[in-house]
Amino acid sequence: MNLKALLLCADEKIVRVLRRTLGDLGIGVELCASAEIALHKLTRERFEAIVVDCAGIGAAEVLRSTRLAPCNKRAVAVAILDPDVGLRSAFEFGANFVLYKPVSVERAKSSFRAARALMKKERRRNNRIAIQIPLEMTSRESGARFRVNTTDIGEGGVAISLPKRSKPRGRWSLAFTLPGTASVLGVDAEFAWEGSGTQVGLRFENQTPEFARQLREWLARNSTEVENDDPPVRCQLTDLSLGGCYLEISSPFPVGTRVTLSMRAAGAELRAEGIVRVMHPEKGMGVEFTKNTPEHRALLEKFLSLLTENSNVMPELMVEPEGLETESSGGALTCVPGETQDALLGLFRNQAGLPPDSFLAELKKQRGTGAGVGA
Numbered sequence: 001m002n003l004k005a006l007l008l009c010a011d012e013k014i015v016r017v018l019r020r021t022l023g024d025l026g027i028g029v030e031l032c033a034s035a036e037i038a039l040h041k042l043t044r045e046r047f048e049a050i051v052v053d054c055a056g057i058g059a060a061e062v063l064r065s066t067r068l069a070p071c072n073k074r075a076v077a078v079a080i081l082d083p084d085v086g087l088r089s090a091f092e093f094g095a096n097f098v099l100y101k102p103v104s105v106e107r108a109k110s111s112f113r114a115a116r117a118l119m120k121k122e123r124r125r126n127n128r129i130a131i132q133i134p135l136e137m138t139s140r141e142s143g144a145r146f147r148v149n150t151t152d153i154g155e156g157g158v159a160i161s162l163p164k165r166s167k168p169r170g171r172w173s174l175a176f177t178l179p180g181t182a183s184v185l186g187v188d189a190e191f192a193w194e195g196s197g198t199q200v201g202l203r204f205e206n207q208t209p210e211f212a213r214q215l216r217e218w219l220a221r222n223s224t225e226v227e228n229d230d231p232p233v234r235c236q237l238t239d240l241s242l243g244g245c246y247l248e249i250s251s252p253f254p255v256g257t258r259v260t261l262s263m264r265a266a267g268a269e270l271r272a273e274g275i276v277r278v279m280h281p282e283k284g285m286g287v288e289f290t291k292n293t294p295e296h297r298a299l300l301e302k303f304l305s306l307l308t309e310n311s312n313v314m315p316e317l318m319v320e321p322e323g324l325e326t327e328s329s330g331g332a333l334t335c336v337p338g339e340t341q342d343a344l345l346g347l348f349r350n351q352a353g354l355p356p357d358s359f360l361a362e363l364k365k366q367r368g369t370g371a372g373v374g375a
Contacts, residue, residue: 002028003027003120005022005029006047007032007051008050008056009031018103018108021108034057035061039058042066048122049077050066063093074125076115076119076122078099078111080103082101097114097281114252114321128152128159129222131153134147134148137175140188146163149161153219155216157203159199160202178215185211185215187206188206233251240344242301244345246286252279252281259287259322260319260320261319262318264316265310268302272289273289274287283356286344346366
C-alpha cells in the first residue's frame with residue numbers, strides 16, 4: 001500500500017521538513033507549485049492526504065475543493081497555519097488536522113503519525129474487491145424484495161447491478177454470503193451513488209461488530225493490498241462520564257473520527273467505541289461514546305465506580321482510529337439513557353467553539369459535579 005500526499009506549499013524550508021518527515025513515515029509527496037495545479041490534480045488523481053499551507057494564494061479553495069472531488073473527498077486534509085491564525089476558518093474549509101508554524105521535524109512527525117493512522121484506515125475502507133455474488137435486498141419501508149448481483153465490495157459498502165429500468169431508492173436490508181464462507185451476512189444499507197448503466201452503490205449502515213469482523217477478515221484474505229494498521233496510541237484519561245471522556249494526547253484525531261478506546265485500571269478492562277466531538281490541536285480531544293446498550297452502560301458504571309473508589313489509580317488508555325465519519329453520518333450528540341444531564345457531554349455540545357485554554361478551564365470547573373471522574 002503506497003500512501004500519497006499532495007502538498008501545496010511555497011516555503012522551501014517547510015517543504016524540506018515535510019519531505020523528510022513524510023518519507024520517514026512511508027508517505028510519498030507530490031509537490032504543487034500553485035493552487036491551479038493542485039486543483040487540477042485533485043480531480044484526476046487519488047491522494048490519501050492533502051496538505052496545504054494556508055498562507056498561500058488559493059489555499060482555502062484547494063481545501064474546499066478536496067471535499068468536492070469524488071476521488072479525494074475522504075482524503076485526510078492538513079492545514080499549515082501561522083500561530084496567530086484562528087482554527088475555526090481552517091476547519092470550516094474542511095481541514096481535519098492543523099499543523100502550526102514553525103514546522104519542525106518533531107511537530108510534523110507527531111501530527112502525521114496520527115494522520116497516517118487515519119490515512120491507512122480510509123485507504124483500506126475505500127479498497128474494493130471486484131466480485132459477482134447474488135445479494136438479496138429488502139426495502140425497509142415497503143417490504144419489496146430484489147435479487148441482484150454485486151459488482152464489487154468493500155468495508156464501507158457494495159456496488160450492485162440492478163435490473164433494467166429499476167431505480168429503487170431509500171433504505172434496505174441486505175443478505176449475502178461471501179465466497180468460501182458458510183454464514184449469511186445481514187446488514188442495513190442506503191443508496192449512495194448511481195453509476196453508468198445499471199450500476200449503483202449502497203453504503204452499509206448500523207454494522208454489527210460480528211458483520212464488520214467477518215467482512216474485514218474476508219477482505220484481508222482476498223485483497224492484494226494488505227498492510228497492517230498502525231498500533232493504538234497511548235493517551236491520558238482526564239475526565240470520564242457515562243456519556244463520554246476527555247483525553248490528553250499530543251496528536252488528537254479530528255472531529256468526526258470514529259475511535260476505539262481500551263481502558264485498564266486495577267485489573268478491570270473496558271473497551272468502548274466513540275466519535276470525536278471536540279479536538280484541540282497538541283492538547284487533547286473529547287469523545288462521545290456511541291454504544292448505549294445496557295451491557296455497555298453496566299461496564300461503564302463499574303469502571304467509574306472503580307476509579308472513584310481508587311483515586312490514586314491512574315488508568316491505562318489506548319486509542320485507535322476507525323475512520324472518518326461523513327458530515328451526514330456524524331450525527332448530533334446523543335442523550336445518555338437514564339441521565340437527565342451529562343455535564344461532560346454538555347461541554348462537548350455547548351462549548352466546543354471555545355478556544356482550547358478556555359474549554360479546558362471549563363472542563364476543570366465542571367469536575368466534581370457528579371457527572372463523572374476527573375483526573
